[in-house]
Every structure is written in structure tokens, then in C-alpha cells.
Amino acid sequence: MNSNFKFFPQSVTAHPGENVIIIVYNIKNVEGADERIKDFCDNFSAYMRSMLNRFPNSEFSATIGFGAKAWQRFFTSIGIPKELEEFKPISGGAHTAVSTPGDLIFHIRANQMGYCHEFATIIEMKLGDVVEAIDETHGFRYMDGKAIIGFVDGTENPNVDLNPFDFAMIGDEDPVFKGGSYLFVQKYIHDMSGWNKLPVEEQEKVIGRHKFNDVELTDEEKPINAHNKVTNIEDADGNELKIVRANIPFANTSTHEYGTYFIGYARSFSTTRKMLENMFIGDPIGNTDRLLDFSTPVTGTLFFTPSYDLLGQMSGE
Numbered sequence: 001m002n003s004n005f006k007f008f009p010q011s012v013t014a015h016p017g018e019n020v021i022i023i024v025y026n027i028k029n030v031e032g033a034d035e036r037i038k039d040f041c042d043n044f045s046a047y048m049r050s051m052l053n054r055f056p057n058s059e060f061s062a063t064i065g066f067g068a069k070a071w072q073r074f075f076t077s078i079g080i081p082k083e084l085e086e087f088k089p090i091s092g093g094a095h096t097a098v099s100t101p102g103d104l105i106f107h108i109r110a111n112q113m114g115y116c117h118e119f120a121t122i123i124e125m126k127l128g129d130v131v132e133a134i135d136e137t138h139g140f141r142y143m144d145g146k147a148i149i150g151f152v153d154g155t156e157n158p159n160v161d162l163n164p165f166d167f168a169m170i171g172d173e174d175p176v177f178k179g180g181s182y183l184f185v186q187k188y189i190h191d192m193s194g195w196n197k198l199p200v201e202e203q204e205k206v207i208g209r210h211k212f213n214d215v216e217l218t219d220e221e222k223p224i225n226a227h228n229k230v231t232n233i234e235d236a237d238g239n240e241l242k243i244v245r246a247n248i249p250f251a252n253t254s255t256h257e258y259g260t261y262f263i264g265y266a267r268s269f270s271t272t273r274k275m276l277e278n279m280f281i282g283d284p285i286g287n288t289d290r291l292l293d294f295s296t297p298v299t300g301t302l303f304f305t306p307s308y309d310l311l312g313q314m315s316g317e
């Protein structure tokens with residue numbers, strides 16, 4: 001490995017984005033696919049530079065991630081990040097976090113959808129005939145950063161008094177993969193009519209925060225199955241464990257489709273997985289997240305977003 005290795009990370013902690021396009025692809029079994037993808041990855045930082053050079057005020061960022069199978073295909077000589085594997089579904093009976101395929105993911109963000117679209121067309125131009133999309137979702141900033149269910153989303157992210165890098169990026173614990181991040185995504189569809197029938201005070205107990213001003217409920221007010229109670233986790237020494245969330249709402253009002261695309265970057269996938277187990281199985285078992293009574297995941301895939309340095313070291317074997 002080259003001695004100037006600097007572990008320059010991708011923009012995993014960027015602003016959640018006013019507008020987002022997120023695309024999950026599988027790689028087609030066609031001749032020349034590997035070479036095309038390797039070439040695209042070699043040029044990824046140049047494409048990013050070009051976008052930022054052309055549109056300096058766009059708040060543009062994009063990340064690329066690889067599923068476990070694709071990682072092993074392209075980074076054979078480098079090895080595999082400790083916790084990268086195909087996502088194993090989590091089921092507590094009442095709710096299931098499904099596992100769906102995905103070789104590559106692109107998470108594109110900007111302050112105008114046009115910039116996201118511009119980058120998506122570059123991906124399509126370069127890779128279109130060697131990949132097939134599993135899902136493409138277009139999301140938007142809703143009001144003051146709300147999820148489509150009407151509550152501000154992202155408040156407890158490690159942004160203000162905690163260093164997001166500490167929670168989103170691998171450090172010395174897996175040195176070759178330093179600066180990389182485990183990216184887990186789930187596309188949720190909400191039962192909006194059921195949700196809207198709940199009185200606001202009940203909705204607040206589901207989320208654990210007030211709807212109109214985002215203030216957290218007190219410990220006495222918060223039920224044990226509130227979303228921000230079950231996802232609030234600590235390590236054995238009582239230190240809070242965090243991930244960096246960049247969820248995005250999406251909607252198609254005429255077809256009554258309302259959803260949240262969950263996007264979580266983490267230093268260790270076991271942190272995200274523990275949150276998911278608390279939501280879908282419960283701790284204690286059966287104390288599942290009340291939010292799941294109104295939210296069903298239709299996808300669930302784990303990716304790894306390598307540092308730029310590693311991206312440039314793809315073996316393509």
C-alpha cells in the first residue's frame with residue numbers, strides 16, 4: 001500500500017441536504033463491468049471536484065458505497081472491513097427489518113435538485129449499461145427539517161457538542177479502513193392515515209419529542225417504547241453510542257405514498273444494529289418501537305463507504 005496513505009474521508013458528515021437522490025444498484029453480469037466501475041471509482045474524486053468547481057454554492061456532496069459482495073469483488077487485495085457483511089434481517093415477530101440486495105449506493109445531496117440530477121446523469125452516462133437500479137428515491141427537506149410524519153428529524157445527531165467524526169468514521173481500530181464508514185439504509189413507508197388519526201399528544205409519545213417545537217419529553221412523560229428511548233443506547237461503561245443520521249422524507253401525494261429514507265453512517269455497524277434490534281425485537285424483548293406500528297421498511301442494505309485513498313486502490317480483480 002502506498003506510503004502517502006492519508007485516509008481522506010468521503011463527505012459522510014455533510015449537511016443532511018435540502019435535496020437528495022439516493023440510488024442503489026446491482027452490477028450486471030456483463031463483460032467489462034468491473035473495468036468500467038473501477039474506472040469510475042478512479043475518477044470519482046475528479047467528478048466531485050468538477051461539480052464543486054462548476055457549482056461552488058451548491059452545497060453539493062456525494063458518497064459512493066459498496067455492498068459486501070461487491071467489496072470482495074473489487075478490493076480483494078485489501079481485505080474486508082471488520083463489520084462488513086450482507087445485512088441479516090432482524091425480526092421480532094410483529095415487525096421485520098428486511099434485507100435487500102445492493103452492490104453500489106450513491107448518496108447525492110445539494111441545495112437544489114438540479115445539481116443532484118446533474119450528478120445522477122453523470123453516473124448513468126458512465127455506468128448505465130453495466131448496472132441495474134434496485135431503488136432510486138428522491139427526497140427533499142421538509143419545512144424545518146421534519147420527517148414526513150411531522151417531527152423534526154436529526155436533532156440528536158452528534159453535530160453540536162460532539163464530534164461527528166468520532167461516531168461516523170473508523171479510526172485506528174481497523175487501520176486499513178480508517179476514514180471509512182458503515183452506511184446502512186432502509187426505505188420506510190408510513191401508514192399516514194393511521195398516523196394522522198393519532199392525537200398529537202399520542203404522536204409525541206411515539207417519537208419522544210414535542211411536535212411544534214422539537215423539545216424532548218421529560219423522562220416521566222416518555223414511554224419506554226418511544227422511538228428516541230429505544231434508539232438511545234450506551235456502551236458497557238455508560239458512554240452514549242451514536243451514529244450520524246441523514247434521513248430524508250419523500251412523498252407522492254396522489255398515490256398516497258409517504259416515506260422516510262433512513263440513512264445512517266456509523267463508525268461500527270454493531271452500533272446501528274443494536275439500535276435496530278432495540279426497535280424490532282425490543283430490550284426487554286417485546287418492547288418494540290411504537291414508530292414501527294406506522295412505519296414498514298421495504299429495503300435494508302449495508303454498505304461501506306471507503307476513504308478516497310482506498311477508493312483509488314481498487315484492485316478490480
Ligand code: HEM
Nearest residue numbers: 147151152153154155156188228231232260262275276295
Ligand atoms: C421510520 C423511520 C424513522 C423516522 C421517521 C425517524 C425519525 C426520528 C425522529 C423524528 C427523531 C427525533 C429527533 C432526533 O433526535 O433526530 C429520531 C431520533 C433518533 N432516531 Fe430515528 N427515525 C427513523 C428510523 C430510525 C432508525 C432505523 C434508527 C437506527 C437504526 C434511528 C435512530 C435514531 C436515533 C439514534 C435517534 C436519537 C435518539 C436520542 O434522542 O438519543 N431512527 N428519529
